[in-house]
Amino acid sequence: MSDDPKPIVLLAPGLGGLRQLFENSYRLIEPPASGVVVGEGRGARAFITVGNRPMEAEIAALPDLGLVAVVGSGYEAIDVAGLRARGVEVTHSPGANHEDVADHAVGLLIAEVRQLVAGDRRVRAGDWTKDRHPASTRSIRTLKVGIVGLGAIGLAIAERLRPFGCPIAWWGPHPKPGAAYPRTDTLLKLAEESDVLMLAHRADDSNRGLIDAEVIAALGPRGVLVNIARGSAVDEDALIAALRNGRLGGATLDVFQDEPTPAERWRDVPNVVLTPHTAGGAEASLAAMTRMVAENLRRFFAGEPLANPVPPAA
């Protein structure tokens, strides 16, 4: 195949679904999940990957690499400074999936509070009988919702929840003059005052483990945590301990400390709804994100300025 004139592009494990979008223009190589890049893959000049999985082993094996194109907005696992120091540019695809992520977040909130997943399990187990009707649940409109981070995703969540009648507040490190929702002074206060805490902030080194045992305790035995941001934002061991002993009411997570999260980690943890990092994985978002990736690849190989380089470090 060495007479194939198309440039070689590496595709991170798990992104095989994008193959058809790029294979007309590039010779795509998908290394195994172990991260070893061998053979012609080592000739890749560009690498399409995700932002929350370290790719140092793969990247170190690519002497001709010039572009890391991240599918998605976040890129916290990518060593941007190190890559730039060796002349590799990094692009991402921001502002493309906030609507789908917010849809998923609201769905998870309803699924957890109104027991949709537990109810489905119950029907399928034959555990719904005339004599034992399921217990009542809380009503969504009686829940105070606290949103961590009022960026594009946080705002989209708030807008969707508004007609449900939930009182909404938020916290983020920086006040937003003119915001339509009240900001509390601290995260701890937001957790104390909320029935549901929804994480919608950008994850980076500054807020790793932001949701620690103290915040979880403040959310309390009736409180529900919704995380569609990043697993690194939560002390997951503390979360599991609090769910097990009833110090937290429930949690619904699309993102995890390690992904894929091991099934056995959640086996007997009560009151959790778990999805496999699919909040941003809906068609409209993927189409918008892959359009950006494609445009950045095109510009890279044409020697033009990139469309979506990640911002310089603050």
Next chain:
Amino acid sequence: MSDDPKPIVLLAPGLGGLRQLFENSYRLIEPPASGVVVGEGRGARAFITVGNRPMEAEIAALPDLGLVAVVGSGYEAIDVAGLRARGVEVTHSPGANHEDVADHAVGLLIAEVRQLVAGDRRVRAGDWTKDRHPASTRSIRTLKVGIVGLGAIGLAIAERLRPFGCPIAWWGPHPKPGAAYPRTDTLLKLAEESDVLMLAHRADDSNRGLIDAEVIAALGPRGVLVNIARGSAVDEDALIAALRNGRLGGATLDVFQDEPTPAERWRDVPNVVLTPHTAGGAEASLAAMTRMVAENLRRFFAGEPLANPVPPAA
């Protein structure tokens, strides 16, 4: 216990959760699910029940019955004319649960389209691996939603879906001048033009089996049916056949032809999310409905006019 001065009230099987609300005022008897009323239960003057389960056997065994108080809005399984002919009044609790039902309906829609239940099952089965990331789903905002019945529940669904960006239309037998959403001429046309058909109409004899094989075929291989109205509205055998052979894309149901629905009926039916008739079973709704039941019982035993008699037959 015959010296207990409290009036005897019969509580339908499965409504034991309401016991504590009424036991201070009444001597509550809960017959077994078989429907046989024996002993002092036969002295009941009032019967608290639900509207979608035939209770003729129980009712026939109650010579002193004067009131059937239905928890909920619908009462299609209650023989109102027959009861009135023997001097028994029927009350219901209307307008109390449309917000909770609409919340549940929107949650089911998102759960089905964004694969929340399937995703949870996948994570728990250890079927999320680095090499096999879940396939993408459709984006909610790309789905045309058709609502059958623009009453309190249908309107509440439409209001909640509006910020999600879904185009919304509806059908019902009677035009509603000034409605904020366009009405299609026929149900069949609504099904043809919709990606999601949400049933939110009142179920009665006039619309039994309204969603038949023809409507299901019109909704089509990518279409999703959401039913939080009544199981009697759907030809459930036709629905299951269409799901099995791919002529319908998916369905999410809170109500069934027979309740509780047998688990084995759904064992290998693809793309369904099932909840055990809990859409209206949230605390705010139950509180409002039981307040109405309590007030009707009080008036009945005080000889005052009832607050919520069901309307005369049309």
